[in-house]
Amino acid sequence: MTAPNVPTLYEWLGGIEALLRLTTRFYQRVPDDPVLKPIFEHMGVDHPAHVAAFLAEVLGGPQDYSSRYGGHPEMIRHHLNRHLSNEQRKAWLALLLDTADELRLPDDPEFRSALVGYLEWGTRLAVINSQPGATVDVHAPMPKWGWGEVKGPYRPE
């Protein structure tokens, strides 16, 4: 159970508006990254908004990705047979975190460690689901991420 007065990670980072800024800027920067550029050459214009909606739901925000876009099974489906490598995963993660710094998303240790925890998990799952033979579990539940061991945001004194 969530303790009273502890914001969700979604609330703490600034909600959907902040996530849209993050994903929009991230995919603007992708073409400048030689490792990531070829992977996203054919992505649709809605891709940044879909990833923002997915992250919002995982981090405790509205459940729009589930109600509008098909939930976790649909996200997995997008990664099937992409043959993503660990090198590509690390480039994705590094660029996302660098973009979070560029946009001045909250950088307190509590928030960033929780965010990195989810992104480490999520990017590794994307790589696993992109390998030959991976299949979609149509009942895969949406992951939910909270503050973890730190139990809440940084508060002075």
Ligand code: HEM
């Ligand atoms: C936490 C990590 C991740 C999340 C939440 C995520 C989320 C998503 C979502 C929601 C989509 C569907 C977008 C749409 O509907 O257009 C998608 C597609 C995709 N993702 Fe990810 N992803 C993650 C990690 C990665 C990583 C690490 C890579 C590659 C290094 C990757 C590569 C792709 C590709 C290639 C597509 C399809 C793009 C296209 O439509 O051409 N993803 N991802």
